[in-house]
Amino acid sequence: MRMCSAPMPPRDPGTGELIVPMRLQRFLARAGVASRRGSEDLMTAGRVTVNGTVASGLGCKVDPSRDEVRVDGNLVTWGSAPVTLVLNKPAGYLTSMSDPFGRPCVSGLVPCDRYPGLFPVGRLDLDTTGLLVFSTDGDLGQRLLHPSRHVWKTYWALCDGHVRDRELEELRQGIVLDDGPCQPARCRILDPSEVSGIWRPRLPEFSTPVEVRIREGRKNQVKRMLGRIHHPVIRLHRVQFGALRLEGLEPGEWRVLDDDEIALLQVQE
Incomplete structure (x- = not known):
């Protein structure tokens, strides 16, 4: 007599592991929607549905091969990058996803x-402009922000007054702020032509553009460092x-990073 075996559950094409029922937040994280913690926040906010029903309970499980999962109405599929x-x-603009006072975010x-x-x-502070990275990859975000990564952040600061190169030496050595010493920064005075595309049409009189590269990310750190040497x-x-x-x-425009650019984020100098 011929025996009929039950169909095997599908496998993840990337890892080869079986796709079996799992907690919803794990599914969302594996699908690239957010980190597990971020996925739980989406769930408790009522933004996730399973088969048309809001799934706010953190114990909810789904079968990726059968259940339809949506976030804000958008279908989430297993293996979504x-x-x-x-x-x-x-x-x-506030660097926040929402604000209780209705300020622009x-x-x-x-x-x-x-x-x-x-x-x-x-x-970035409310009045600070420039490069801000966004991701649905919680693991990537945690790696980039972890102190052990020492990711360099480069800022162009327009400072009040005439800044001399020797005044930046204190920053290069590691200036001490109210909340403790800073790691040595890489600094240089910029030529006005370098920043002409950022601050138009021309720089204010009695101002100096300065480049500051730091590995830390304390609140208002660059502003406080330059203020300490008397150049707000x-x-x-x-x-x-x-x-x-x-x-x-x-300003206000964005673009999705390609694989090469994401690889650049992994580079440590």
């Missing part, structure tokens, strides 16, 4: 409806994160 993008942040500038689970990797920051713009640069994006 995580998305990482870069935004040229304008001034006047960077979430309004990036395609959260198209890529549910996007979150900013790090932050008038404007601040981030031009580089790790090896990733802003290229061809006007």
Whole structure:
């Protein structure tokens, strides 16, 4: 007598492991929507449905081969690749996905409806402009922000007054702020022609553009460092994160990073 065996569950084409029923937050994380913690936040906010029903309970399980999972109405499929993008942040936007007081947030500038689970990797102050990375890959975000990674962040600061190169030596040696010593920074005075595309039409009188590269990410750190040497920051713009640069994006514009650019984020100098 011929025996009929039950069909085998499908396997993940990337890892070869069996795709079996699992907790919803694990499925969302594996599908590249967000980290597990971020997926739980999406669930508790009522933004996730399973087969048309809102799934807010953290104990909910799904079968990826049978159940239909959606986030904000967008279908989530197993094996969906995580998305990482870069935004040229304008001034006047909070680095937050929402604000209880209704102030403008960077979430309004990036395609959260198209890529549910996007979150900013790090932050820029309200009046700071420039390069801000977003991702649905929680693991990538944690790696980039972990102190052990020492990712260099490059800022162009327009400082009040005439800054002399010797005044930057204190920053290069590691200036001490109210919350402790800073790691040595890489600094140089910029030629006005280098920043002509950032601050138009011309620089204010009695101001100096300075490049500051730091590995830390304390609140208002660059502003406080330059203020300590008596050259307050008038404007601040981030031009580089790790090896990733802003290229061809006007303020408020974004683009999805390709594989080569994502690889650049892994580079440590």
